[in-house]
Amino acid sequence: MLTEENIQLALDRFHFNNEEDLYAAVGYQGVTAQQVANRITEKLRQQEKATDLENTIKEVQQEVENRRRRSSGSGVFVKGVDNLLIRLSKCCNPVPGDDIVGFITRGRGVSVHRTDCPNIVNEDETRLIEVEWDQQQNNQKSYSVDLEISGFDRSGLLNEILQVVNETNTSITAVNGKSDRNKMATIHLTI
Numbered sequence: 001m002l003t004e005e006n007i008q009l010a011l012d013r014f015h016f017n018n019e020e021d022l023y024a025a026v027g028y029q030g031v032t033a034q035q036v037a038n039r040i041t042e043k044l045r046q047q048e049k050a051t052d053l054e055n056t057i058k059e060v061q062q063e064v065e066n067r068r069r070r071s072s073g074s075g076v077f078v079k080g081v082d083n084l085l086i087r088l089s090k091c092c093n094p095v096p097g098d099d100i101v102g103f104i105t106r107g108r109g110v111s112v113h114r115t116d117c118p119n120i121v122n123e124d125e126t127r128l129i130e131v132e133w134d135q136q137q138n139n140q141k142s143y144s145v146d147l148e149i150s151g152f153d154r155s156g157l158l159n160e161i162l163q164v165v166n167e168t169n170t171s172i173t174a175v176n177g178k179s180d181r182n183k184m185a186t187i188h189l190t191i
Helices: 004-014 019-027 033-040 042-072 157-167
Strands: 076-078 086-088 100-104 110-114 131-133 146-152 174-179 184-190
Touching: 004 019, 004 033, 004 042, 019 033, 033 042, 076 086, 076 100, 100 131, 146 157, 157 174, 157 184
Parallel strands: 086 110
Antiparallel strands: 076 131, 100 110, 146 184, 174 184
16 A cells, blocks of 8 residues: 555645655654555545445345346246236246247236237237246246146046156146047146
8 A cells, every 4th residue: 555656645635745754743643643544545445435336236236136026926027127017828828938928918917928829929019028037036936837638548547647747746736637439538737
């Protein structure tokens, strides 16, 4: 800290002509060493304050972004827009990894659809909005997925399918099945 520039700042502040006068004033207690040290380190403290302020601003911005993402609850967020009601549509049941698009509904916020959903293909382009999956939140969130399984109808078919799903430690929320005249079974699972 004892650079010529910093010492010159102290000399100017206390109105001394040279370093010898400054040291003599400190020796005779005309100026305290603490006052000189404060003047010499003033620029460093200002730089640290500016750096601390920048870091605080970055932390607050990050916290606001995290809070906005957490508040969505759906695992989806609209970039640049906060406090929107976002819901996943039931028609195409989008899950993380799907390409998605938001549809601005009347009075119900944004409805999220897969980009290939037939319900939004012919919709007004001005009501479509860009949305994306929140990767941080989706690591802790689960989504319902509908599966349709078709196979030759035989005794124990449903039991075998349920055992396979059970081995993956996946929760089953709904099961529905039927058989047609051609001995083909169709089983619908929601997991």
